[in-house]
Amino acid sequence: MNLSDITIDWPRISGFVLAAVASCVAGWYGQPLVHGNAEASRIIVNVFSIMAGVLITIMTLLGEPSLYRGRNWRADAVRRSNVYRRLVRQKILFVLYLVTLVLVFLSSLFKGEYSSLAxxxxxxxxxxxxxxxxxxxxxxxxxxxxxxxxxRFDEMVEARRKAEKPRKEEG
Structure with a gap:
């Protein structure tokens, strides 16, 4: 694979950078709102615990090979690489959920007598x-x-249309 073969998805990269900058700004200026606020921590833990479970379900559904049967092995190979990229993105998001939960846990350990630490x-x-x-x-x-x-629905409709086409010509 040559470097010239790589295509860069600039809208996705710029969206990610914008989200990262907005998140850092929100974290910096929003920190006083969560400091000492046990209810905010509980809400974050509940939301991300639920989202992690939902994301695992989504990853399971996205990774189901029987849903990606193509007309031949080449189509299946292309679909596999697309599915792999989607699953990697979902895995990164799942890890981000877990990192969030670990950091909330760490902050709860430092509360109390260590709450004055920077x-x-x-x-x-x-x-x-x-x-x-x-x-x-x-x-x-x-x-x-x-x-x-x-x-997926469009593929199913197209496959059925092609399967029914010869029958109509016979009749």
Whole structure:
């Protein structure tokens, strides 16, 4: 593979950079809102625990090979690489959910007699930034799932249309 063969998805990269910058700003300026706020931490833990479970379900459905049967092995090979890229993106999002939960856990360990430490402030900034980033990136999931399901449906309709076409000519 040559370097010239690589295509760069600039809209996706710029969207990611914009989301990262917005998340860092939200983490930095929003940290005073979560400091000492146990309810905010509980909400973040609940939301990302649920989202992690939903994402694992989505990854399981996206990775089901029987849903990607093509007309020949070459079509299946192309689909496999597309599915692999989708699954890698979902895996990264899942890891971001887990990092958020770990950082919330770490911040809860430092609360109490260690709450005056400066490290707690940076842990809170980090988990709020990760939470914002994960939330922003999760906003694309419904659209991706909808387009994937519609593409599957279109393939099914096309396969049935081709299968029925010879019968109509015989009659």
């Amino acid at each position: 490290v707690l402030r940076y842990i809170e900034i980090a988990y709020l930034s990760c939470a914002c980033m994960a939330f922003i990136l999760s906003m694309n999931l419904p659209g991706r799932l909808t387009s994937l399901q519609l593409a």
